[in-house]
Amino acid sequence: MxxxxxxxxxxxxxxxxxxxxxxxxxxxxxxxxxxxxxxxxxxxxxxxxxxxxxxSASAEPFLAQLRRVNLARYEAWVEGADAGIMFDALELGGEVGELLNVVKKLEREERGWRGSREAPKDFADECADVLICLDKLARRRNVDLTAVTISKFNATSEKVGLSHRLEASVGSGAxxxxxxxxxxxxxxxxxxxxxxxxxxxxxxxxxxxxxxxxxxxxxxxxxxxxxxxxxxxxxxxxxxxxxxxxxxxxxxxxxxxxxxxxxxxxxxxxxxxxxxxx
Known part of the structure; x- marks a missing residue:
């Protein structure tokens, strides 16, 4: 101890x-x-x-930690053979497809139709895979997902005349x-x-x-x-x-x-x- x-x-x-x-x-x-x-x-x-x-990790914003660790894992995984941005885009598309496939099965089950089934956990797992792959793709063009999401969300609210806004301080990792x-x-x-x-x-x-x-x-x-x-x-x-x-x-x-x-x-x-x- x-x-x-x-x-x-x-x-x-x-x-x-x-x-x-x-x-x-x-x-x-x-x-x-x-x-x-x-x-x-x-x-x-x-x-x-x-x-x-x-x-230091506990005070690190989540998306910043994801970016850092995601990159380190990717580099160790490919051992120097970087596949490039196109592979990352295709990988993201594949994960989105898997997520949609799970949604299809869940919807079918709720309607009582015959067919294979998926568990709610599968839906959560696929959502996580999409986020991980999205981060990998965004990194290729140095996109700060936290900043761009806040900016885009607030711009859309302004455009449609709604008061809902995201604050940069929320979820800062403190x-x-x-x-x-x-x-x-x-x-x-x-x-x-x-x-x-x-x-x-x-x-x-x-x-x-x-x-x-x-x-x-x-x-x-x-x-x-x-x-x-x-x-x-x-x-x-x-x-x-x-x-x-x-x-x-x-x-x-x-x-x-x-x-x-x-x-x-x-x-x-x-x-x-x-x-x-x-």
Whole structure:
């Protein structure tokens, strides 16, 4: 279960930026629920500011990705023997013909006429083949299918007096905002607060438990002296370090596993800091 570098490399600057955003106009006194909320808020903050794109491919517009990968596959497929634009045109025509053949069979079935049958999946597959082949043909003349489709669609609407328009920003490929799932685990070997060493989930005992199930005792907590609000928040955030992530590239949910000893220590830090401020 690999460590996620982007999440584990929480810097002081990240911590202070997070503190400014998450704890603006809030009292420094943290309840247990506040601590759990802070873990989730940190994950949300990082997902927005540092993980806007899980990978370069996830932020790539679909048609741009299709053009890139389609070309790469074609070149590997023909091994340098480029068939030219006429072959691409004939291939597109053939796929359109296959799509129409499927439509014919579906229509015949709906009318209750005798003859061979096609499944709805066949219709979807042929539609996909047409799009793939259309992209291959359009590439021959450097046609941007996204731009030309938007332009043509809007021009037709204008021509016939309709208000419907396509926007260039729609479907631009920007990834959806990622969700954060918070879990905690008990570390086999307690480590000092702020220890930068990140461990794997396998180094923790027992199943990862939901945040609501975190024990409320102070057993094993580390203590610190009085700190300023800025120093406390920076220390608190850098203490919350994820220890593993099983998500596949492109997944929208970011699971953050938090060390149990760090949660205990964080609560103790909050109590000490508040006590010193009184």
């Amino acid at each position: 690999p460590v996620v570098d982007q999440l584990s490399a929480v810097t002081r600057e990240d911590a202070l930026a997070f503190a400014d955003e998450a704890f603006r106009n809030r009292d420094i006194t943290f309840s247990h629920r506040d601590v759990v909320d802070m873990v989730g808020a940190l994950g949300t903050f990082l997902s927005r500011h540092r993980l806007a794109s899980v990978s 990834p959806a905002e990622q969700e954060v799932s918070v879990s905690v685990a008990e570390c086999v070997e307690p480590r000092p607060v702020g220890d930068s060493k990140i461990v794997q989930v396998e180094d923790c005992t027992g199943p990862q438990r939901g945040a609501e199930g975190v024990p409320r005792d102070h057993a094993g907590a580390h203590t610190k002296g009085a700190q300023t609000r800025e120093a406390f928040l920076a220390q608190a955030v850098t203490n919350i370090l994820p220890i593993g992530d099983s998500r596949a590239p492109g997944d929208r949910v970011i699971p953050i596993y938090v060390r149990m000893d760090e949660l205990r220590a964080l609560r103790e830090l909050a109590a000490v800091s508040v006590g010193a401020a009184k």
